[in-house]
Amino acid sequence: MSSYRVILIHGYNKTEKDMHTLGEYLEELDYKVEYLNLPLLFQEVEHSISHLKEFLFGLQRSGVNKREEIILIGHSTGGLVIRGALSDKRIRRIVDKVVLVASPNMGCKLADLAKKYFPFMSKIFKTLKSLESENMEKLNVYKGIGVDIAAIAGSESNLFLGRFLNQKNDGRIEVDEVMMGGLKDFLILPLGHKEIHKRIGTATYINNFIKRSSFYVD
Template sequence: MGEKVFLIHGFNKGAADMYPLEHFLSQMVYDCITLSFQLRFHHFDEAASVLQSLLKEKIRDGEKVYLIGHSTGGIVIRKVLSDPECAGKVSRAVLIATPNQGSGLAGAAHLIRPFTLIYKTLFSITPAYMKKYTFAVSNVEIGAIAGDHAGLLLGKMLRQRNDGRVETASVWMPEMKDFLILPYHHKQIHHQPETAKLIHRFFQTGSFH
């Protein structure tokens, strides 16, 4: 078996959304573990707690894993890495199309109450909430991949460059090791063999380039 990789899906999705990426990485001899979380009616903290417990219970001392999160799944990973014990078990992490500065669409949905009262995951990734939320910085090297093909209807509601769901600029954060923009929209960026190859390069070298 190869090096372990945990794949974390985004809002309103399940493990199946990460299967194409799992397939590509498995061909590179990674041992992929694709998980399903409650990322619709629950705050992202709850998914993070599940992943934290899994890392602490299943990953032996001295064993290292890689983490990949798409969209809100990347926020889950950032929360997990705030835990020093979990961070100590992670070699590197890649966030794909993750609204690290908050999601403008989630912010707009919050104005349509009770939308975010029901879909609590959305409330937890609004720009206003994310600005107040503090993630402890770990020593884990993080790479981020953003998209800029606004080929989805909801993307027309965003004034800034975006992938149809998330503003491209929102994916960037100062503490990341590397950052890359690809010409894909939000629903396709993590299904591309190109994306898998770039993730592999980052895992092995700490750089996409």
């Protein structure tokens, strides 16, 4: 068994089950895999950030981070939860590498559109409110000094909501919204938002980054 422990963080309105396919691929590559269930629907992102931090502090108290490298992988909003946790320098001493998959790191235009045309939605689905551009700016997010962070974006706009986006997108998130400063590596795959984290190819690129700090190998 490898000396890596991978923690998978699901996205908006999902549960840990949405990450099981990726987890199974990574287990086949000899990784230890754990999942978190987070309230990413009716609670703001900060609530899930606190949950992740407590989980990681638990690993630290048990000494796991001394024996294994801790890898965080987040899909969509799960990536924002990870970034929020990394704003705490104590967490940065626990985590070794991070991969953000189809995460709206620069804000989500669909969330902004929902606020404009359906303002009541963010009062009910509070995670959606956290994705609005103005609230993204308020998140104390961390951009990568001391922890290797990479991001993967999708470019196959095969979902209905993708029609409302002007730039290249995965049906939910624009490629430019995934890109941010401080990344160790960045990759664009011709996949949609709901499938990008469920392909063996994605798992292979993630494995490359964990082992070599690059998605590509010579």
